[in-house]
Amino acid sequence: MWVILLISHMSYKKGQVQSLDLFVSATVFIILLVTLILVWDNFSKRLDAKISYEDLSEKAIKITDILVETRGVPDKWENDADKVNVIGLVSNDRVLSNNKIEQFIDMEYDDVKKLFNIEAYDFYFRIIDSNGALIQIDDNDAELGNKPSLSSKFVITIQRIVSNGGSEVVLEFTLWE
Amino acid sequence: MEVVKLFWNLPCGNKGQVFSLDAVIAIFLVMIVLISSFFMVNKENEENYELLQQFNLGNDIFTVLDVNGKLNSLNRNSIKTSIETILPKNFDYSFRLECEHKIVESNRSVSSTLVKGEKIVVTNNLDLCIMRYGIWPK
Numbered sequence: 001m002w003v004i005l006l007i008s009h010m011s012y013k014k015g016q017v018q019s020l021d022l023f024v025s026a027t028v029f030i031i032l033l034v035t036l037i038l039v040w041d042n043f044s045k046r047l048d049a050k051i052s053y054e055d056l057s058e059k060a061i062k063i064t065d066i067l068v069e070t071r072g073v074p075d076k077w078e079n080d081a082d083k084v085n086v087i088g089l090v091s092n093d094r095v096l097s098n099n100k101i102e103q104f105i106d107m108e109y110d111d112v113k114k115l116f117n118i119e120a121y122d123f124y125f126r127i128i129d130s131n132g133a134l135i136q137i138d139d140n141d142a143e144l145g146n147k148p149s150l151s152s153k154f155v156i157t158i159q160r161i162v163s164n165g166g167s168e169v170v171l172e173f174t175l176w177e
Numbered sequence: 178m179e180v181v182k183l184f185w186n187l188p189c190g191n192k193g194q195v196f197s198l199d200a201v202i203a204i205f206l207v208m209i210v211l212i213s214s215f216f217m218v219n220k221e222n223e224e225n226y227e228l229l230q231q232f233n234l235g236n237d238i239f240t241v242l243d244v245n246g247k248l249n250s251l252n253r254n255s256i257k258t259s260i261e262t263i264l265p266k267n268f269d270y271s272f273r274l275e276c277e278h279k280i281v282e283s284n285r286s287v288s289s290t291l292v293k294g295e296k297i298v299v300t301n302n303l304d305l306c307i308m309r310y311g312i313w314p315k
Contacts, residue, residue, distance in 0.1 A: 168263045
C-alpha cells in the first residue's frame with residue numbers, strides 16, 4: 001500500500017521538480033547573461049572613448065613635437081606658405097621663428113587641419129608668456145583655430161616651453177572633438 | 178525526508194543544478210577576466226602618457242634655459258629662479274649641474290625622481306657641464 005502511494009506521489013511530483021529546476025537555472029542564467037551583456041556594452045563604450053582619447057593625445061603630442069623641434073618641410077616654407085608640406089615653427093631646436101609663426105597664424109584653418117592630418121578634430125593654438133598673456137607677433141595675437149566649447153567630447157591640451165627672443169614662452173596646442 | 182531524497186536522486190536528478198552552476202562559474206570567470214584586463218590596459222596607458230608629458234616638460238625647460246644662457250651663471254639660486262618662472266605650479270623639480278670645477282645642485286637629489294633626463298651644456302666660459310634633472314607632479 002505504502003509502495004503504491006509513494007510511486008503515485010513520485011510520478012505526480014516528478015514533472016514539477018524538473019520544471020522548477022529548469023526555471024531556476026534558466027532565470028539565473030538569463031540574469032547573468034543580461035549582466036554580462038550590459039557590462040560588455042559598458043566596457044566597449046569606455047574602451048572606444050579611451051581609444052579616441054588616446055588617438056587625440058597621440059596626435060597632439062606628435063604635432064607639438066614637430067612644431068617645436070623641426071623647421072618644417074621645406075626648410076624655409078615661410079617664404080612660400082602655399083608649398084608647405086610639414087609645418088615647423090622653429091629656426092633651431094625650441095627657438096621660435098617669428099617669420100614662421102607669422103605665416104602660420106595667417107594660414108587657413110582648414111588647410112592647417114589637412115596638413116596636420118586632423119580633419120576629424122578641431123584645434124586651438126596659442127603662444128603665451130609666463131603670466132598667461134598672449135604674445136604678439138608683428139602686431140597680431142599669436143593664436144589660430146577654434147577654442148573648445150563646454151559640449152566638446154574630448155579635449156587635450158599640450159604645453160611646450162620654447163624660447164622666443166631670449167625669453168621663455170609657452171606654446172599651447174589644444175586638440176578637441 | 179526519505180521522499181525528498183528520492184526526488185533528488187531521480188534518473189534526471191539534479192542535472193539542471195550542475196548546468197546552472199557551470200554557467201554561473203563560467204560567466205563569473207569571464208567577468209573577472211574582462212574587468213581585470215580592462216583596468217590593467219587603462220592603467221598602463223594613463224601612466225605612459227603622463228610620463229611622456231613629464232619627460233617632454235623637463236626636456237623643454239632645460240633645453241630652453243640652456244639656449245637662453247640661463248645656466249651660464251652656474252649660480253644655484255639664479256638657476257632655481259629661472260626654472261620656477263616657467264615650470265607649471267603643479268610640478269616640482271631637482272637638478273645637478275656637474276662642471277669641471279664646480280657642481281651646482283638643487284636641495285633634492287635627482288636620483289629620487291621618477292622622470293629623469295640629462296644633457297650636455299657648454300657655458301659662456303666654455304665649461305663643459307652635464308645637467309641631470311628630474312621633474313615630478315607635486
